[in-house]
Amino acid sequence: MLKVRVIPVLLLRHWGLEKTIRFSNPKYVGCPINAARVFNQHNVDELILLDIVATLENRPPEIEVVKQISAETSMPFTVGGGISNINVIRELLNAGADRVVLNTSVIEVPDLLQKSAEQFGRQCIVASIDVRKVDGGYEVFTHGGRKSTGLNPIELAKRVEAEGAGEILITSIDRDGTLEGYDLDLIKMITDNVQIPVIACGGAGSVKDLADAYYQSGVSAVACGAFFLFYGPRRTVLITYPTEEQLLEYFKPEHIRKRDPKKPIDLELSRL
């Protein structure tokens, strides 16, 4: 049976790692390569890296960061931020990323989604949709939450599915970094309207939040940033990831990935 994916999301600014609250007040939290290495040691199900200023600076994510992370890990990882053409996608995949995330360009670059899905397969392409509550309704924002689009999230979700997205990353801007739990209404709106897998993001603060999203909103994966990066009320930076035992408190055993208990040490020695 397919397992739930519990995915840490790392926010990049060039070579630095940051964390925001409601998409603002970025706090520097360290080096993304170290963080990726630690998450690799935690055996995370997958990792997502998003450069949050790339679109504003009109550039793709740092290829070198992707290369180094790929060299030091053996987990699936997905990269996004400022991707506006097919050559950048090819470069990122060649640098070792398994999948790419398109957000602003889904709306601003016609055909990119369709062409990239045709070329690399739709399992490679994640469409990211950032949503904020406006006047009691939901609205899609681009450019890291700065630009209003007037689009309804359901409408956009259906559109990206039709154009070739292999998965949707749905993020609640209002819940980002708050640890208050996911916006289940928003997430359910998306999962009810598409047949591709959906990743929930924004607001998780406990394993219970992860399980609630998984069992109540039909997502295939649950992503979070602050929950895995900070510890305690003073938000000390500490990278954590739930253990199998912690997940088992809220998830059914058949939904949790089985990890091989063997230590990688013998295999790592083989290069010597």
Next chain:
Amino acid sequence: METVTNKNKGLKIAIIDYSAGNIHSVYRAFYKAGVSIEVINRETDLDSFDAIVLPGVGACGSAMDFLTKSGLTKKLNHYVLELKKPILGICLGFQIMAEFSEEGKAKGLGWIPVNVYHIRSVVKDFVRVPHIGWNDVKTNKEELSLLSGMIEKPNFYFAHSYFVPLKEIEGKLGITEYGIPFISLYENRNIYATQFHPEKSYIGGAMLIQNFLNEVLNAKS
């Protein structure tokens, strides 16, 4: 100081690059195992390699086009069918070993007597497609060499929209469920293939690659 000897050292592995995307991770996984690797992207004499890896990114039709146009299909057929030397296909690399793929209505290499279908054309119940994430691999009857030493029903990372529904064929099979049972691992004589990505599956994946290299070492001696 104790010296660690590496039995993989000296093995020559060719990785076929059909310029459709990411071979970096596959390269790293074999590099870590200590073998010497050559990346092949045009017609080359393959006979001196101890094993070949067909990685998997892109679409079936364009990968087959590339192999045919570059002249590699002929070289691969000779290597696999006549020399009978070991080959490992990963994801799309597995699918192009089939007879036919619904993806782009493409004819495959035809080494495995199966067809590749879109998940949605055969699964009646609702499943989300692509199939992305970690799933169990169980064996049909016999123990698989590639899963040797692993836990029962180990989990591997999958990312695909097309698959090979379970069918009785010659060879040892690994089976995964997604709507219906499908073939996620195949071993028959010198042909090895996985629908999942061992290079992205942590220690289990590294063990699988070592198990493949053990088979290569056996074939060599």
